[in-house]
Amino acid sequence: MTYENLGLKENPFRLTPPLDQKEIVWAGMAEVKSNIEKRIRIATLTKASRIVLNWGSYGSGKTHASLYYSKTDRLQRMTSESGVSPVKSIKITLPRSSNNIVQEFFRSFLGQYSLEDIFADFKKTQAEFGLDKLELMIDSLSNDKSIADVLKKLTNIESLPSDDFNKLKNYIHGDNTKATLTSLGLPLGLNNDEQIANIMASIISCITYDKKLYSTFIIWLDEFEDIDTVNKNLADRFTTFLRQFIDKTSNNLLLFLNFTQKTFMDMEDLSGYLGDALTSRAKAKIDFENPTLEESIIYIHELCDNPLFKIDGKDFPFDNDETIKYTLNHIGNLNARKINETFSIILEMALIEGKNKITKDFINEITDEIIAWEE
């Protein structure tokens, strides 16, 4: 499909993230953006770990925000502007498919921040502080001798590729066969939830030590509301783990908890799931409110005008804002998801009909095709 006739390189109203996730763009939602960036700035400048609740209805852009702030270079630009060390930011979706919910979370963590990357960051930390200091850090930050031994094993590896590294990798991914343990000289496998909390906390604490290598480690925990579809035992286990992990990572961690409101799940229920200890830590809340008509128009303009989508020198695909307004007034409550879906359909229809400009008359011709259309 080519959107050239409409002055576009491709559909700006993406319904799934682009292949190259660096190309994720932010449009509109200026207040949300400023609130998120304020929270990130505070985290890069202060020591204490924090939980921020991203709160909004379905389709309000929470997942998009997590992707934007973990896959694009936005954070890099932010930190270099304010002259602080970089931020490491990863997005993890609430694990819910396996019986070992904590292990699954840890695997997702390693999927976003691989042991190779951790190794490289430990080497950089070592270069900054020296091996002795790094080992001292590991000892005092891990609070667990067996975890300290594992991390020291990692720091003792000279360079990659290395046999020991591969064994360590297997070990960290849950391999606790006797052969692996003996050859690594480790007494026990990494198999309980508290140890996983310990190892994650230790890694984060070391690489953010003194805010030298990284000023902050951000985790976006997406779709947390789905905890109500996880069985009680697993849900309890996961929140206990989360509590331990946050308690153990007292510095330089910023946890964004994405939470979609549902009819039977509100703030009260969330506190029920998280427990008082975590709820009282989640002091900040960012509301992903539905955009107003004006904000929606800005959103559409900013997307279509983005150089990633707009063909240089070509016009806006709509004849005027009245056409956009007319459409938005007919699709009920507005949210980013609904706008993207509706305008994707409109652009596709315009393409099929060979239109160069989208007008109110054209919208009226295709109302049957616009799923969200309300008379």
Added chain:
Amino acid sequence: MNIILDTCTINNLLQVDLLLKNENCSLEYDYLKRIHNKFKIKIPKKIYEELKNTFSKNLNNGIEKQFVQNYMSRYISQYVDQVNEEDFKSSLNFIKITQPKYQDEDNGELHLTAYALYLNRYQDMTAFQTHFVTDDDEAILDFKDFFKINFLGTILTTIDLLLLMSIYEIISLNDVLKFSYNLKKQYSQTYNQLIYEIKTLQKKELPAQEIAFLSRLHDNINDFNYDALKKDREHKLYKKIKNKKIEIFIKNFLNEDFNKVTMLEKKITEIKSQYWDLSKI
């Protein structure tokens, strides 16, 4: 004091309490045992029969089913009262006369009310000795006046019963709230599963119209707009997006009574604001 329990209450007390760890099933609190130790649980035969037919409905796997089945035959069977059939029948008939709606019924709630009368009048001439615990709104409405006029006792919900236990410090108020949230989760399971399934489908690479249609379904479910949802099922796109799971979940959703979730939410709010405990001093 006799505590007589409806089938739904027993199922709730067991299902919400199940702990499954490394293929081993157990109960975290074993409420029934604790209630029985303090008060006295009694049930008529009918409830035990209903339990046998319903206990597995919300259980996820064979291990849990096996566990509850064993628990039932080992412990719950002991609560079944061997009544004097003639007296019980007479009591049952009296209820049917006073409650014409139940003339042709033969359900647990009817038997429990008859059983309460039987215990208070046919067994001993007592008052306020039998408390009927159920989460069935309709039964509460139907029988509350009968309990009152005959001084049989009170009608409580499962949460009331747990609150009562917290007064005797058998469990904590926090445990009651935790149970309430878990029960709410169970009551709203059909809704939660359906919403989750729609979200999962939307992550696939589908044509824009199908994705938009899924959003419409999502919104209509979230708004409990049954009429719109029924229309959606007739839509040409529904055939394209539907799968077995969605179809079953939507059917269940349309047939489910979510009033009990709302009632439970109200109860939680009441407990938090009006129920006295040490923290309120």
